[in-house]
Amino acid sequence: MLQVSIYRYNPETDAEPYMQDVQVDTGGKDLMVLDVMEMIKAQDTTVVYRRSCREGVCGSDGVNMNGVNGLACVTALSKVVKNNKLVLRPLPGLPVIRDLVVDMSLFYAQYEKVQPYLQNDTPAPAIERLQSPEEREKLDGLYECILCACCSTSCPSFWWNPDRFIGPAGLLQSYRFLADSRDTATEARLAKLDDPFSVFRCHGIQNCVNVCPKGLNPTRAIGHIRNMLLTRAT
Amino acid sequence: MVTAVTSLGRSGLYDWLMQRVTAVILLAYFLFIGAVVISGPGYAEWSALFSQTWVRVFSMLALLSLGAHAWVGLWAVFTDYFTERMMGSAGNVIRLVAQFVTGIIMFTYTVWGIQILWGL
Numbered sequence A: 001m002l003q004v005s006i007y008r009y010n011p012e013t014d015a016e017p018y019m020q021d022v023q024v025d026t027g028g029k030d031l032m033v034l035d036v037m038e039m040i041k042a043q044d045t046t047v048v049y050r051r052s053c054r055e056g057v058c059g060s061d062g063v064n065m066n067g068v069n070g071l072a073c074v075t076a077l078s079k080v081v082k083n084n085k086l087v088l089r090p091l092p093g094l095p096v097i098r099d100l101v102v103d104m105s106l107f108y109a110q111y112e113k114v115q116p117y118l119q120n121d122t123p124a125p126a127i128e129r130l131q132s133p134e135e136r137e138k139l140d141g142l143y144e145c146i147l148c149a150c151c152s153t154s155c156p157s158f159w160w161n162p163d164r165f166i167g168p169a170g171l172l173q174s175y176r177f178l179a180d181s182r183d184t185a186t187e188a189r190l191a192k193l194d195d196p197f198s199v200f201r202c203h204g205i206q207n208c209v210n211v212c213p214k215g216l217n218p219t220r221a222i223g224h225i226r227n228m229l230l231t232r233a234t
Numbered sequence B: 001m002v003t004a005v006t007s008l009g010r011s012g013l014y015d016w017l018m019q020r021v022t023a024v025i026l027l028a029y030f031l032f033i034g035a036v037v038i039s040g041p042g043y044a045e046w047s048a049l050f051s052q053t054w055v056r057v058f059s060m061l062a063l064l065s066l067g068a069h070a071w072v073g074l075w076a077v078f079t080d081y082f083t084e085r086m087m088g089s090a091g092n093v094i095r096l097v098a099q100f101v102t103g104i105i106m107f108t109y110t111v112w113g114i115q116i117l118w119g120l
Helices: A033-043 A105-113 A133-137 A156-160 A167-178 A186-191 A207-211 A218-233 B012-038 B043-050 B053-081 B090-118
Strands: A002-008 A018-024 A062-065 A068-071 A085-089 A096-098
Touching: A002 A033, A018 A033, A033 A085, A068 A207, A105 A167, A156 A167, A156 B053, A167 A186, A167 A218, A186 A218, A207 A218, A218 B012, B012 B053, B043 B053, B053 B090
Parallel strands: A002 A085
Antiparallel strands: A002 A018, A062 A068, A062 A085
């Protein structure tokens, strides 16, 4: 029997959050953490969490498993369980709505700040804006982000200043458009980033790189933004 | 764009660059002083070393670098932990007091350092 300790909080009935101990019979199989969460929900239907595609594409079930953020649906028990014990908590640093569900408003507000859409003020061509294969290659490792928030909620700088530091997820998307050969708003985008918080709160500890379920590298993207700011200003 | 009037240069890039440049200067200075200390100088050797203008200039440069480096670093620490978000409106007061005290200490060390180095 797997010993699971799960974070419970229902603001309508609980004065404060508590940890609930649950035993789950995994039948000795190396299940995904989401499977275990479903088994817990079968035992106690009041447990609440987000989930959708169950295959690491939608980014809904980002949770903290034994202290490490990740997507419950693509994280095998063998990767996180130690001494037959699994501790499930909501993503750290964001307000909890209920149980494992967090309020992502701050995260989305930072995403919105980087204007994550293509901006081009030149007349639109008849068919499409073309890119060479080399130009397109620059977007690899940037466009794949599914906004699960595992990275930003593992970043201490984002915990302390979620209203001012854009965070790894937002900055990865910022660079995705800075690096896009079809985007003409580079100067305006960079001008908005040259303050002591938006980009420069990153101290390069790479928690984001460590937890990204898609294997992306926000720290490298942040380094590229820094270099662009440096080139622009010197 | 987030505004921040208490950072060293108001610009994230400026502070970041300043911190890196001063770090290199401090590394060079501490390697230099470390090498001198290991060679076990007496009073006469220390005195002769610091009577040379280039050593005084280098020391002054290191002292100013330390001040700038400490301001950027402590500013980041203060704006992480002493904030309205973490401790309510008291956070802003505590942070400004902490920054003021840091500024006074840095200023005092700088003036005192000038006095020691140039024997005014």
